[in-house]
Amino acid sequence: MKVELHADDWLLTMSLVGLKRLFPEEAEAIPTGIRFDMSHLEDITDRYFNYLLNNYSIAERENRITARSLSRIGSSTDTFKEAKKQVQKRMTDQLKKIVKYFPDLEATAELENSLEVVKKIKKQEELPLLEEKKDIYIETLRTEAIHDKLTLNFAKSVILSPLFGQVSFLNVVHNSKTISEQKEIMEKDYIRPAILETKWLELLNNETDMEKLRQFLEDHNDYKPFKNWLKVAKKLDTVTQMKTYMEGNIPPCILLEGQLGTGNFEEMIFSPLGTSLDKSLNFSWNLNKKQPVPLSALGRLILFMVPIGASVYQRKIGFGNQSEYENFYGFLYYNDHFANVYQTNNHYRSHRLNENPFEEVIIDVLQESTSKAQYKKQEYMFIEFHSNYDSKKTLLDYYHMPAYITEFFLQSGKTLRWIHRYEYREAFIRSILDGKDPKQILFRYMKEVVNSNRDGINILMAVRERRRFQLLKKGVADVKENSKIVYHTFKQGQSLRRNLLGEQKAREAAMKGVYTAGGDKRIRGIAYRLLNASKAGHRKNFLDTVYRLYLGADMEIPTVLLNVLHERDADFETITSAFISGLLSNDNIEQENGVKEQ
Template sequence: MQIELYAEDWLTSAGLVGLKRLFPDETENTPFGLKFDSEILEEVTERYFDYLLNNFSVAERQNKILTQALSRAERNPDTFKDIKKQVQRRMTEELKKVERYFPDIKETKELQETIEIVKKIKDKDDLPLLQEKKEVFIKILRMKQIHEKITLNFVKTVIMQPLFGQVSFLNVTHNKRSTEEHKEIMIKDYITPTILEIKWLDLLNEEEDIGALLTYLEENKDYKPFREWLRLFKKYDSVEQIKEYMEKEVPPCILFDNQYGTGNYEEMIFTPLGISLNKSLNFSWDLNKKQSVPLSALGRLILFMVPIGTAVYQRKIGFGAQSVYENFYGFLYSNDLFGDICQMNNQYKMKRLDENPFEEVIYDVLLESTEKAGKKQKKEMLLIEFHSNYESKKTLLDYYHMPNYVVDFFLQSGKTLRWIHLFDYREAFVRSILEGRDPKQVLFRYMREVIDSSRDGKNILMAVLERRRFLLLKKGVTDVKSNNKVVYHIFGQGQELRKALMGAQQVRESEAEGTYTASSDKKIRGLAYRLLNAAKARHKQNFLDTAYRMYLGVNLEIPTVLLNVLHEKNVDFETVSSAFISGLLSNEKLSEGEKEE
C-alpha cells in the first residue's frame, strides 16, 4: 500500500526528514512531503538502531576528543599533565560501564591493565606511550558487543529520553537487555500498531464484506482500539455503518488527516510539545478529558524519528564561568519543496557536526539555498532549536525567524563576524540578530569584557559595525558601506584622544619624581568604564560631560561628530558611544585593507 504524508509544519518535517535518512532510496520526495510503500515499515527497526549506533558511537566520540587532546599536548608540551589526566578520567569512566555489563570478558581485563599503565605515566616524553594506550582503549570500545551496549545506553539516556521520557525500550529497566531485545520492544510498541492501523485503513477502503473486516479485528484484538471496535461492530450489518462510525466518531490524527487518532498526543509521545492528560480542558479534543490531542500510530512513529531528522549538538548557554553546555536539537524549516528542506538540513547537520562556528554554519546554509534559488529569490527561513529535560519537565524552545533583512545580514557578514574574537559574545550577538533584537546589550557586555581584560579596543569595532549593518538592513538601507564611514571617523577620534591622554600622563609621570601614579592605560580604561556606564543607561549628557572633561584635560577641542550623542541625526547614540570607546581603548591603527574587509 502506498502512503503519502505531508510535512505541514516543522515538527512533521523533522520526523519525515528522519525517515528519509533511514530510507534514502526507498522513499520518494513529493513537493510537500514523502511517499513510500508500507512494506518498508517492516525494516524501520533495523535501520533505526543501525543509525543510532553508527551516528552516536561512544567509541568514535571518545576517539575524536582524545585525538584532539593529544594533538594539543604534542603542540604544547606544557599542557601534557592536564591532558593526561583528561585521558585517564575518560578511560576510567568507560571502564566502569564495561565492568558493569561485561565483568568477565578478556577485553575488560585488557582495559584495566591499559589504565594501570596510563596511571603510571608522568613525563611528557611518554606521550607516544599515552597515544598507544589510547588506541588500545578505542579498539576495545569498538568491539561489537561493548560498542552496542555502551552506545545504546548513551543514546537512550542522552539523546532519546529527554524527548520521550522512559517509554518503550527507553525505560531504564531494559538497560541490561541486548540490542535484539530492544528491537523486539520497539517492534511491539511502535511498528506493529502502525502496520495494523494501515492495513485496517486499506481493508476499510477496499473490502465490501463486513465479515472480512470483523475477522481482521478478531485476529488482532490484542490491540486495544481493535478490541473496542470489534465489540461495537459485531452489532452492525454493513460495511457502510462501520465507515460512518469511523468518520464521525473516531477523530482524525492531528499530524496526518488521512489517519485515525487512536491514541493521545501527550508528554510521553513528545515531551517538548506534549501535555499530560487531564491537565487542561483547553488541550482536550471536544472537551473530552480522556481524549487530549488525537494521534495515530503512524504519527507517533514519525515523531519518534525527530532525533534522527534533527541535528544534535551541544550549545553553550551563558558567559564565562557561569555558562553551561546543554544538548540541543536543531532544524531548519522553510516554505519550500520538501526535497530542498531535506538537503538544507543535511548540510546544517554536517556543518554542525564539523563544529564550525555558529554564524558560519548559518552563512553556508543560506548561501547555498540562495544561490540555488537565484539572488532575486532569497528564502525566508525558520531555525528551531530546542532542549528538553523529561525529569525536570523543562523545555527550552527557540524559534528564530529569518526574514529577508536577516538573510541579507548573514550573507554579508557571515565571514566577518569572526572578528568578534570571544566565542561566547559572538554567539550571543548572532542569536540576538536571529531574534530580530538590537544586539546592543551583548555589545555593552562585550565592551566591559574588553575593558576588564585589557584587550585592544579594535576588537569592539567589528561588533559596532555589524550591529549598525543589522539596524540599517532592518530599516531597508542597502548602501551599508558608505554609512560606515562615520563609524571609522568616530573610532579615529577616540584613538586621537587616547594618544593625547597617554602623552599628558607621561608628562605627569616625569614630573612626579618617583611618586606612584597609575599607568596611562589603566586611567584610560577607568574613563572608558565611566563612558560605558553612561552609554548603557542612555545618559547622553553624562557621556558628553565626561568626554568634554577628557578633551579639556589635554587642551583639545571636542569633535563636532560627538554632538550626534545628543540629536542622533546621522547615527544613533549607542553607535557613537561604542565606536568612540573602541577607539579610546585601541593602540592599533586600522589599515585601508582592514576597513575594506
C-alpha cells in the same frame, strides 16, 4: 500501499526529514513532503538502530575528545597533567560500564591493565606511553559487542530519552538486553500498531465484505483498539455501517490526514510539546477527557523520527563561570519544495557535526540554499530546543528569519569572527536571529574587553555589524555608506588615545622616580566610565567626560560627538561604542589585521 505524508509545519517536516534520512532512496520526495510505501515500515527498526549506532559511535566520540585533550599539551607541565587527568577520567568512566556488561571479555582485562598504567604516569616524557594506552582504550571501545552496547545506551539516554522519557525500549530496565531484544520491543510498541492501523484503513476503504473486516479484527484482537472495534463489528451487517461508526466515534489524527486518532499526543509521545492528560482539557476533542489530543499509531511513529531529522549538538548557555553546556536539537524550516528543505538540513547537520562556529554554520547554509534558489530571498525559521523529560523542562526558541536577517548574514556575517569570545559572539548572533537589538550583548562584551586589557578593535567590528543590522532592519538601501560613521568615530577615539598616551609619556619623563599610573590603565578607567554612561543612556554624563578629555588634551571636539545629543549621525549607543573602541585600540593592531573602512 503508498501514502503521502505532508510537511505542514516544522515538527512534521523535521519528522519527515528523519524518515527520509532512514530511507533516502525509498521515500520519494514530493513538493509538500514524501510519498512512502507502507511496506517499508517493517524495515524501520533495523534502520533506526543502525542510524544510532553509526552516528553516535561511542568509540569515535571518545577518540575525538581524548585526541583533542592530548593535542593541547604544550611545553607546560600543567597542561600535561590536565590532559592526563581528563584521559584517565574518561577511561575510568567507560571501564565501569564495560565491566558491568562484559566482565569476562579479554578486551576488558586489557583495558583494566592499561588504566593501571595510565594512573602511574607522572612525567611529560611519558606522553608516548599515554598516547599508546589511549589508543588501546579506543580500540576496546571499537570491539563490536562493547561498541554497540555503550553506543545504544548513550543514544537512548542522551538523544532519545530527553524527548520521549522512558517509554518502550528506552526504559533503563532494558539496557542490559541485547540489541535484538530491544528491537523486538520497538517493533511491538511502534511498528506493529502503525502497520495494523494502516492495513485496517486500506480494508475499510476498499473491502465490501463485512466478514473480512470482522476476521481481520479477530485475527489481531490483541491490539486494544481492534478489540473494542470487534465488539461493534459483530453487531453490524455492512461495511458502510462500520464506516459510519468509525467516522462518528473515532476522531481523526491531529498530525496526519486520513489516519485514526487511536492514541493521545502527550508527554511520552513528544515531551517538548506534549502535556499530561490531566492538563490537556483545553485541547480536548469533543471534551473527551480520555482522548484530549487524538494521535494515530503512524503519527506516533513519525514523531519518533524527530531526533533523526534534527541536528543534535551542545550549546553553551550563559557566560564565564555561570555557563553550562546543554544538548540542543536544531532545524531550519522554510516554505519551499520538501527536497530543498531536506538538503538544507543535511547541509546544516554536516556543519554541526564538524563543530563549526555557529555563525559560520548559519552563513554557509544560507549561502548554499540561496544560491540554489538563484539568490531568491527566503524567509527562514530556525527552530532550536532543549528538553529534559525528568525535570519537565523545555527550552524552545523560534528564530524567524525575514529577508533582512538573511541579507545581514549573507553580506557581513563573517566579520563577526572578530568577537573573539565565542559565548559573546553566539549571544550577539542569537539576538540578531531573534530580531532584537544586540546592544546589551555589545555592552557586556565591551566590559569584558576593558577588564581583560584586550584591544578595542574587537569592539569596532561588533559595533559596525550592529549598525548594519539596524539599517537593514529599517530597509536602508546603502548600508555600506551609512556605516562609515562607525569607522569615522572609531578614528576619533584612536586620535584622542594617541594624545593621552603622549601626555602620559611626558608626565612620566617630568616625574622620574614618582609612581604614575600607566597610560593604558588610565585610558581603560576612562573607557569604563564612558561605557557606564552609554549603558545607562546618560548622554550629558558621557559628553561631560568627553569635554574634559578634549579640553585637557587641547584638542577640538569632533562634530560627531557634539551631535550625539540629537542622534543626528547615528544612535547614541553606536557613536559611544565606536568611540570607546577607538579609545582602546592601538594603531598597529589595526594595521596588522587589515581593518579598514568598508
